[in-house]
Amino acid sequence: MYHVLPIRNFSIYLGAIVVLSSIVAWSALSQGVLTLCFLKENSMAGPIPRLSPGDPNSYSRPDLVKVTKIDLDLDVDFDRHILFGTASLDIQRINSTADSLVLDAKDLTIKQVKDEVGSILAHTLDVPLGSFGSKLTIALKITSATVVIEYETSPNATGLQWLNPQQTSGKTHPFLFSQCEAIHCRSVLPCQDTPAVKAPYTATVRVPKEIVVLMSAQRKNVSETEGVYKFEQSVPIPAYLIAIVAGKLDSRVIGDRSRVWAEPDVVEKAAYEFAETDDFLKAAESLAGPYVWGNYDILVLPPSFPFGGMENPCLTFATPTLLAGDRSLTFVIAHEIAHSWTGNLVTNANFEHFWLNEGFTVFLERKINGRLYGEQSRQFAAIGGWNDLEEVVNTLGADNEFTKLNPDLTGSDPDDAFSSIPYEKGSVFLWYLSDIVGNEDFEEWLKTYIKHFQYQSIQTEDFKTHLLNYFKDHRMADKLDQVEWDTWLHGKGLPPYKPSYDYTLAEACTALKNRWVDWIKDGMPQPAPFSPLDIRKFSSMQVVEFLVQIFAENIPEEAIKQMEKAYALNDNHNSEIRLRWMRLCIQGRWKEQVSPALDYATSQGRMKFVRPIFRDLYGWEEMRQKAIDAYYAHKDQWMYMTAYAVAKDLHLEEKKD
Numbered sequence: 001m002y003h004v005l006p007i008r009n010f011s012i013y014l015g016a017i018v019v020l021s022s023i024v025a026w027s028a029l030s031q032g033v034l035t036l037c038f039l040k041e042n043s044m045a046g047p048i049p050r051l052s053p054g055d056p057n058s059y060s061r062p063d064l065v066k067v068t069k070i071d072l073d074l075d076v077d078f079d080r081h082i083l084f085g086t087a088s089l090d091i092q093r094i095n096s097t098a099d100s101l102v103l104d105a106k107d108l109t110i111k112q113v114k115d116e117v118g119s120i121l122a123h124t125l126d127v128p129l130g131s132f133g134s135k136l137t138i139a140l141k142i143t144s145a146t147v148v149i150e151y152e153t154s155p156n157a158t159g160l161q162w163l164n165p166q167q168t169s170g171k172t173h174p175f176l177f178s179q180c181e182a183i184h185c186r187s188v189l190p191c192q193d194t195p196a197v198k199a200p201y202t203a204t205v206r207v208p209k210e211i212v213v214l215m216s217a218q219r220k221n222v223s224e225t226e227g228v229y230k231f232e233q234s235v236p237i238p239a240y241l242i243a244i245v246a247g248k249l250d251s252r253v254i255g256d257r258s259r260v261w262a263e264p265d266v267v268e269k270a271a272y273e274f275a276e277t278d279d280f281l282k283a284a285e286s287l288a289g290p291y292v293w294g295n296y297d298i299l300v301l302p303p304s305f306p307f308g309g310m311e312n313p314c315l316t317f318a319t320p321t322l323l324a325g326d327r328s329l330t331f332v333i334a335h336e337i338a339h340s341w342t343g344n345l346v347t348n349a350n351f352e353h354f355w356l357n358e359g360f361t362v363f364l365e366r367k368i369n370g371r372l373y374g375e376q377s378r379q380f381a382a383i384g385g386w387n388d389l390e391e392v393v394n395t396l397g398a399d400n401e402f403t404k405l406n407p408d409l410t411g412s413d414p415d416d417a418f419s420s421i422p423y424e425k426g427s428v429f430l431w432y433l434s435d436i437v438g439n440e441d442f443e444e445w446l447k448t449y450i451k452h453f454q455y456q457s458i459q460t461e462d463f464k465t466h467l468l469n470y471f472k473d474h475r476m477a478d479k480l481d482q483v484e485w486d487t488w489l490h491g492k493g494l495p496p497y498k499p500s501y502d503y504t505l506a507e508a509c510t511a512l513k514n515r516w517v518d519w520i521k522d523g524m525p526q527p528a529p530f531s532p533l534d535i536r537k538f539s540s541m542q543v544v545e546f547l548v549q550i551f552a553e554n555i556p557e558e559a560i561k562q563m564e565k566a567y568a569l570n571d572n573h574n575s576e577i578r579l580r581w582m583r584l585c586i587q588g589r590w591k592e593q594v595s596p597a598l599d600y601a602t603s604q605g606r607m608k609f610v611r612p613i614f615r616d617l618y619g620w621e622e623m624r625q626k627a628i629d630a631y632y633a634h635k636d637q638w639m640y641m642t643a644y645a646v647a648k649d650l651h652l653e654e655k656k657d
């Protein structure tokens with residue numbers, strides 16, 4: 001059972017917490033005399049402070065001792081729903097006097113810690129602080145260069161989802177996948193779970209026969225018959241990019257450096273859908289520089305995957321809701337490819353600077369779009385982004401801390417701060433800067449920025465300094481000097497500038513919306529003057545744009561029923577169209593549509609699609625209980641983060657057993 005304890009409540013619990021242990025002398029432990037671990041209660045009272053100087057959400061202290069390489073040796077136990085084995089961490093002393101290594105750990109059982117010569121190292125594991133998990137402190141010897149941690153995960157690890165065969169498409173084999181961003185890697189392995197630390201990794205993973213394992217790394221010496229898989233990621237990456245999947249998987253080649261992976265009955269459809277991958281990669285390289293990761297594969301997961309895509313290096317994780325059958329939703333793949341530079345090479349140093357990952361990536365994703373489908377297509381996609389931005393500011397409230405580009409995440413779970421803000425406000429900011437200096441010069445700067453900061457983790461200030469320095473002698477330098485940095489980075493609500501988009505591709509949507517609005521104003525005379533021809537030439541995203549515009553008009557139930565007659569939107573299974581259609585039906589209080597809307601929201605776990613439906617139904621008092629019942633009936637099918645978020649949307653609070 002999933003438990004939801006909103007983080008704001010923790011200050012109350014913390015007040016009651018006492019320091020428990022101190023029975024055995026630390027010195028005895030650090031000399032390896034005893035193999036003991038303290039379970040230390042946290043003595044903090046009051047609001048949760050920043051957990052470390054560099055990262056509000058990580059206990060780790062890479063400023064003292066830094067992890068430089070990770071070697072995993074793990075067994076996947078599908079019966080017990082755990083991973084067990086060892087994580088060996090190579091370390092570097094940044095501060096020569098440092099005598100301990102501080103790691104993040106969440107719901108992990110730490111069995112033993114040794115160094116590279118097999119001497120026991122003492123460790124303490126503090127009592128967990130909600131989403132942040134526990135601080136794991138390992139006493140180092142002067143000679144220690146590697147710590148070898150024997151551990152196992154919990155069946156409730158928030159970064160893992162274990163599916164039984166019935167929850168898969170093939171229904172024959174169990175399935176496991178991870179989602180470590182933002183701070184769930186600590187539930188998969190003990191690590192410095194801050195994006196400020198980047199390290200290469202290797203892994204050996206053992207699974208039952210017939211199960212295939214993939215990771216966010218290059219595959220090495222695969223011995224499928226033995227069920228032993230080996231991986232190496234030689235490019236240093238932050239912990240949140242470590243990823244694993246294990247299940248009955250098949251693959252198809254879709255490009256010189258690309259395969260698509262999926263369950264066998266999904267793989268052909270996926271190969272068709274993502275056939276343009278190589279074109280995206282080439283366009284991205286022309287904008288951002290060489291692709292350094294070797295292969296670029298895509299994994300299509302079971303429907304409960306909580307996001308559209310996740311940029312795990314070498315292996316993008318993708319939701320099956322992208323499989324529209326007409327390649328209309330592949331902008332998510334362009335987005336994940338763009339992360340190969342912005343996010344995975346140049347990385348936010350902590351999640352307060354998440355817009356450096358996502359705003360840049362949306363900007364680049366739409367540049368790829370423009371290169372392949374033309375400038376009007378890029379402009380149209382950006383208009384959709386602006387719609388999302390307005391919607392999220394409305395939903396969160398224009399005074400919400402999380403509408404800032406650079407929010408304060410002290411004491412906040414990044415999952416709670418997550419929204420379209422860093423994506424869309426961030427990309428509008430870059431659009432604005434590009435408008436100031438000119439498109440070509442901005443593209444040149446972008447390349448330079450990526451090259452300058454590649455393999456590093458940076459903060460917003462680093463970006464600002466680089467940009468201003470690069471353009472200091474530019475003809476538009478004066479205008480750059482006038483940028484309201486504080487408003488952009490620390491201001492709440494909508495940004496201070498709306499680009500002058502080219503609305504050409506949105507015009508047909510607006511014209512159709514106006515016809516509906518006029519007809520409604522005229523009292524909806526019959527026969528209604530609408531037919532399938534109205535949208536025959538629309539792209540899927542133009543249908544979305546039309547529905548978003550009509551949603552803003554708050555039209556009556558009768559008109560929505562007429563729309564169904566004209567356009568048969570109930571039969572349209574494009575996931576983006578379906579979201580807007582179901583929301584429109586709920587807004588119009590069309591009761592018969594509530595069950596299909598809930599079916600849509602519970603048949604997959606992508607939060608972008610699940611949450612608005614539950615939020616809307618919560619707002620419809622008569623249907624609220626139905627939504628709550630559906631939540632309880634389906635929450636165990638979702639991954640932790642979806643269940644957690646929907647519980648919040650429904651204002652439910654559950655307690656940990």
Ligand SMILES: CC/C=C\C/C=C\C[C@@H](O)/C=C/C=C/C=C\[C@@H](O)CCCC(=O)O
Nearest residue numbers: 181182307308309351354414415417418608
């Ligand atoms: C200001 C925000 C601060 C922190 C948020 C950081 C991480 C949030 C965490 O919830 C993880 C997010 C992972 C996202 C992965 C993929 C997205 O790009 C998918 C976007 C939505 C979708 O298309 O389904």
Ligand SMILES: [Zn+2]
Nearest residue numbers: 335339358361
């Ligand atoms: Zn992204």
